[in-house]
Amino acid sequence: MTSHDEAVESCKFAKTGDNDPVPTLVSIDTLDEQEFLNKNIFNQPGIVDSIWIGAKRGNLSTFVWDDGTGIDYDNWAEHMPSNDNKEIADLQANTVPINFIYVQLGGQKRPQELWPMYKWAEITSNYHGRFFRAEYAGLSEPFGYAQGASTKRLVSVTQENCHYEQSDYESIELIPGKESIYLLTGQRIKKDNTGLQFKISDDEIKPDNEAIRIFQRIP
Structure with a gap:
């Protein structure tokens, strides 16, 4: 199926004359327009899954037409509009996931200063006595492996x-x-x-x- 953006682009190529307006996806502003489309287009088998109208989600709860105007008339099917994008919205709103580990190096800010909207627990004591080094091939054990002590002797x-x-x-x-x-x-x-x-x-x-x-x- 063609995507919404591809359908918008297809409209631009449907322009027939230099002075003609650029075609757009259809907008439905009244019940009469809805019934006209139902009678002439939407009643064809399988057409509902193969057609785009010129509406898009402005945010989680608002839809607008492609020209930016609000939608005053709607005729949603049962259980629509869906909220399938909620998970995506949650990720966008919570860019630091739970269980994210932040390593504070000397001279750097605490995570509470960088992300004050989140709760942080200091777990330094879980790694008490352990030294860490930047991984370097040939001079350290592979990532995830502890390396024993050594000294010139x-x-x-x-x-x-x-x-x-x-x-x-x-x-x-x-x-x-x-x-x-x-x-x-x-x-x-x-x-x-x-x-x-x-x-x-x-x-x-x-x-x-x-x-x-x-x-x-x-x-």
């Missing part, structure tokens, strides 16, 4: 007999992920020095955390 100490020049250090630098040079710990008479080699992990320093996704509504 000493993972190995190796004792080795080594040449003098390899262990002649009283202090050394530890580089994450790499084995250090040997730290002198003693000498053996007429033998190589004894040294210790250290290695610390290159793990990312992070507490127990869970990835989050941050969304922004844009035009």
Whole structure:
């Protein structure tokens, strides 16, 4: 079936002359007009489901003709007009659905300031002790999975007999992920020095955390 908008457009193409007015969908303003249409058009089988008149819903309770004028005469069928659009209207009037979760970041407004017409309950305590991070492929667990704690830490100490020049250090630098040079710990008479080699992990320093996704509504 042709939509109402398509029917309106079809009328424009039905214009026959440059000076003729643009045809419009029919409006019904009196009982006589209604009876005329009933007799000549609406009594045809199936026509009711295949025809548009020039009326449209102005709001939930008001209908107007396509030219914007109000409807003074109506002849609704039983149980009409329906209110099938109520759910859509409710969504338009309540843009923030129940159970919507708002995450307030530092420096941002509380939801009570952004949407004062709604009731809000703070549920921060439900997530007490949990840290969150923005999801990033390869550096965090997949969305919805908790990630364990980690930190740079000493993972190995190796004792080795080594040449003098390899262990002649009283202090050394530890580089994450790499084995250090040997730290002198003693000498053996007429033998190589004894040294210790250290290695610390290159793990990312992070507490127990869970990835989050941050969304922004844009035009």
